[in-house]
Amino acid sequence: MDNLIFSLNATMPIFLVMVAGYILRRIEMVNQEFISVANKLCFKVTLPCMLLLNMMDCDIRHTFDGKYVLYCACSTVTCILVIWILAKLILKDQTIVGEFVQGAYRGSAAILGIALVTNISGHAGMSSLMMLGSVPLYNIFAVIVLTFEANETKQDSKDNIKKAVIGICKNPIILSILSGMILSCINFHLPKILYKTVSNIGSLTTPLALIAIGAGFEGKKAIKKLGPTIAATLIKLVLQPAIFLPVAIMMNFETDKIVAALIMLGAPTTATSYIMSKNMGHEGVLSASIVVLTTLLSAFTITIWVFVLRTIHII
DSSP states (O other): OHHHHHHHHHHHHHHHHHHHHHHHHHTTSSOHHHHHHHHHHIIIIIHHHHHHHHHHTSOHHHHOOHHHHHHHHHHHHHHHHHHHHHHHHHOSOGGGHHHHHHHHHOBOTTTTHHHHHHHHHSSOTTHHHHHHHHHHHHHHHHHHHHHHTOSSOOOOHHHHHHHHHHHHHHOHHHHHHHHHHHHHHTTOOOOHHHHHHHHHHHTTHHHHHHHHHHHHOOHHHHHHTHHHHHHHHHIIIIIHHHHHHHHHHHTTOOHHHHHHHHHHHHSOBOTHHHHHHHHTTOOOHHHHHHHHHHHHHHHHHHHHHHHHHHHTTOO
């Protein structure tokens, strides 16, 4: 019960902010222009600020564990490639492949991850290594997948590869992560005034993105995509942890690293997936639906995973 209450406290406020955004749109306090501006602001300004500080504050030089980072990276890449291949083979509506793949693999490692890891293990020490091994790959592959699976008429592979490379090089999220990693490695600290300013801007990310998701949520369209939404949710919250957590246990990682791996694999889909979908020419309906459903159900699935890990004396 304690685990369930903790999980609900971590995830339900996020879900309720999305509900607030939905209500604000229904009573016409926000409109489509607000949603578009909010998405662009999160994508280009607030989220990069948040990720820059998250990575910069990681003590990479002293906590780095190559074996664990490699586990996180290999798990992430395997999940992405397998989901992408299966989506291409199984989904009847090929226009939603990009959103489906991103929603099924991309957990809220940065936004929710630190809070969840801290609540479960008592400190967030290994969350930085987990983010180092997964978050850059999340964003790089998101650009690749969303570029190749764009809804407009498919271009030839050379054009898509060129667009993907340019997209990666220009993506503000990827650039902020790399910049934060470099600053962490050279032990650089921003002046207090500048740090506080960037932190205040970054703190807008979660509420602004969630309000935009709720305001832009289209119930009638979402119902038509209920099947893919449920499939992506099961992959994100159940299948990924079921497959890759035993691997982490067999590799004899410490408790806090296994907890961080659980959050990487089983956390709800990040609101960033919706923001990137909307900013890269996709409809965004499926992305929003996956974010809503994974957030709503993750309190229960994470609680179950914590119970299982405690039962077998892993945590």
